[in-house]
Amino acid sequence: MLKSRIASASFILIAAVLHFWANSALSLAFLLVSVAVPVVLFAQVRLAAALTRVTLDVEPSYQLGEHCAVRLRLVRGLPFCLAVAMLSVRVENSVFATVEDHTVEAALSTRCRTCDLPVLEQRYGRVLISTDSVRLVDPLRLFCARLSLDANYESVLRPAQLQTEVLLSQTPQAHMFGDSFDNSKSGHDVGEVFDVREYVPGDSMASVHWKLSSKFDSLIARQFSRPADYEVALLSCGCKEASDDVCNGVASMVLSLSAALLRVGVFHDAGVMYEQQASFHMVDDEASRAAFADALLATPLTPSAHEVSQVLADASLADRFTKVVLVTCFYDEAAWATLAQTVDLTVVVISADEEGAASGSVSERYALFTFQARGLADHGHRISL
Numbered sequence: 001m002l003k004s005r006i007a008s009a010s011f012i013l014i015a016a017v018l019h020f021w022a023n024s025a026l027s028l029a030f031l032l033v034s035v036a037v038p039v040v041l042f043a044q045v046r047l048a049a050a051l052t053r054v055t056l057d058v059e060p061s062y063q064l065g066e067h068c069a070v071r072l073r074l075v076r077g078l079p080f081c082l083a084v085a086m087l088s089v090r091v092e093n094s095v096f097a098t099v100e101d102h103t104v105e106a107a108l109s110t111r112c113r114t115c116d117l118p119v120l121e122q123r124y125g126r127v128l129i130s131t132d133s134v135r136l137v138d139p140l141r142l143f144c145a146r147l148s149l150d151a152n153y154e155s156v157l158r159p160a161q162l163q164t165e166v167l168l169s170q171t172p173q174a175h176m177f178g179d180s181f182d183n184s185k186s187g188h189d190v191g192e193v194f195d196v197r198e199y200v201p202g203d204s205m206a207s208v209h210w211k212l213s214s215k216f217d218s219l220i221a222r223q224f225s226r227p228a229d230y231e232v233a234l235l236s237c238g239c240k241e242a243s244d245d246v247c248n249g250v251a252s253m254v255l256s257l258s259a260a261l262l263r264v265g266v267f268h269d270a271g272v273m274y275e276q277q278a279s280f281h282m283v284d285d286e287a288s289r290a291a292f293a294d295a296l297l298a299t300p301l302t303p304s305a306h307e308v309s310q311v312l313a314d315a316s317l318a319d320r321f322t323k324v325v326l327v328t329c330f331y332d333e334a335a336w337a338t339l340a341q342t343v344d345l346t347v348v349v350i351s352a353d354e355e356g357a358a359s360g361s362v363s364e365r366y367a368l369f370t371f372q373a374r375g376l377a378d379h380g381h382r383i384s385l
Helices: 002-022 025-051 210-216 244-263 286-296 305-314 333-340
Strands: 053-057 061-063 070-076 084-093 098-106 114-117 125-137 144-147 151-158 163-167 173-176 179-182 193-198 220-224 232-237 268-273 278-283 323-328 344-351 359-362 366-372 380-384
Touching: 002 025, 025 125, 025 144, 053 125, 053 151, 070 084, 084 114, 098 114, 163 244, 210 220, 232 244, 232 278, 244 268, 244 278, 244 286, 244 323, 244 344, 244 380, 268 286, 268 305, 278 286, 305 333, 333 344, 333 366, 344 380, 366 380
Parallel strands: 061 151, 163 380, 232 268, 232 323, 323 344, 344 366
Antiparallel strands: 053 070, 070 114, 084 098, 084 125, 125 144, 125 151, 173 179, 193 220, 268 278, 359 366
């Protein structure tokens, strides 16, 4: 703005010198225009500031992957006003612990009363949107006038919704009286077979129904019921070291797995990492699942993958759960192998790399599924637990 004022003063000075030298009607008109334009712009900005009222429209929640923007709305304004609104907007994200300051411009008029402000980053979590500075500026950036708008808004950026199908494991490990039982082995049945379905990667070959498979010309697997003491834990293991897309993918997968488990009647404990410990919420209906989602969208990410590994080592998950599902953004095979010695473990990795994405495998001790973060919501997913 200072440069614009210097340029305008220089322009007036040049016009005055030309008129002094030429002393003609044309040079006089040129001088009068060069003086009149700033005067008119100054009067317009001051008048517009007195008659203009604006407000911010912030939705209670937004869905990542869709249009996410704060909207500036003109409540009252001066017709045919050429002034431009300049805003300083601060956005604080509680999950990623980020504070971002944006300076945006919006051209409003009585014909076009709204303008979208692209100030929301593609990061899930609870956000605080505040502004304490709105100015009206003329098109030449010579003069400005402040508008009264001191606002604070809270909103939630929700992760993208995924289409996830959960298939109950063909080898659920039940721990009774200090012993482990495998439902797929003869003599170890502590539940019962209640369904058959198509074989998916991650299922035990011992659960394949060979007679039905020969009739349908595809592998058909037995699906066993869960033992009565089959306690399931679903744990989100995101961290700040991963990219935004990967962290968003972890949150999306955790929420979709929780919903999928609930659809098949599996009550579970859903947990997040907080202050170097795992905090769990019992999920047994839609209300409790919504409460867990709110907790996930407000809990800060763990700073590093090393801290996540420490939490897994100290969580004593085997004392509480039979089955543990980890949704994570990094590989830590040593920690997984140690945890799999005491619980039935499934690991879902959200990766930024294309290599190994959308694949599933089974080690000697745990099942592993890997998905690419980019385009995660574009496809359906089937995960055997």
